[in-house]
Amino acid sequence: MFSRHALMLAATGVALLTACGSPAPAPAAPSAAPAAATASVAKLTITDPWVKTTKSGMTAAFGTLVNNGDAPITIVSGTSPLSKAIELHEVVESGGKMVMRAKEGGFVVPARGTHQLQPGGDHIMLMDVTEAVEPGAKISFTLQVQGGQPLEFTAIGKDFAGGKEDYQPGHK
Template sequence: MSARHTIFVAAVLTAALALTGCSSESDKETEAAQAVTIKDQWVKAAPDGMSAAFAELVNSGSKDVRVVSATSPASPRVELHEVVTGDGGTMTMRPKDGGFLIPAESTASLTPGGDHLMFMDLSAPLLPGAETDVTVIYDDGSSTTFTAQIRDFSGNQENYDPNHGG
């Protein structure tokens, strides 16, 4: 084999290894989005102000996944919230530090009176029967966008504590 041919083969192998490394990194970045399925999603109807999105987040993967943020055209700001029992036994809604954990091969529920995606300062009224898109972003940087139906719901009128009581 000539020196030129050896250098060419080495360059091709190096390029192939580099592409394989990029491909593996790309696969890693989308692992959460590929593992999570969104089911039974819906958004509470509201004329203005705040609303919330609920769903079942199913992780079919072998690693835990964490939702760290969300977006929606229905609201300029979407927060990850939890509901906790506050002083005097009142139910208090507040931002959830660390996001929502979806355990490996398990489910996390976003429910009224529990963890949910909070739409702050709605862009327009959310009318029953309409739909809106919601995108959840995972800790690996990947995301999933789903469409949720808007429904009437009058329950869960918790207090809001944006400062965690502090």
């Protein structure tokens, strides 16, 4: 029923399919693979981190925390060589006044979401800063993540006069 020509074509196809299943010779090593192609995406990042300039006393850090993961991430504490003590703060109304206080439970960044750190809202409070923060200064931070890897980043010193914030002792 099949012609000799059709049988030869079928046999050639089987031979080609069999060759595809056999191991190929190892490819030559790429000269330089882009780092982004091999690095995994971090679940927690921060965009536009900055620190309000100050001569001494207290100041605060801001930015946008970004969660690229499928579960919420909770920031429970932080450290920086700029400060002897750091607290995660929020600004809330109390007795008709806006007051700063420690954020109970830390900052929760929703899955596939963001959490704003901004003047007049949630922020990273730095008490007893060890040196002046000038515009353009680079300040390193480490935020501790509940049950996860810490987030390390550098924030830039920035002048800011908006919102009437005064992150100095005795501020009410």
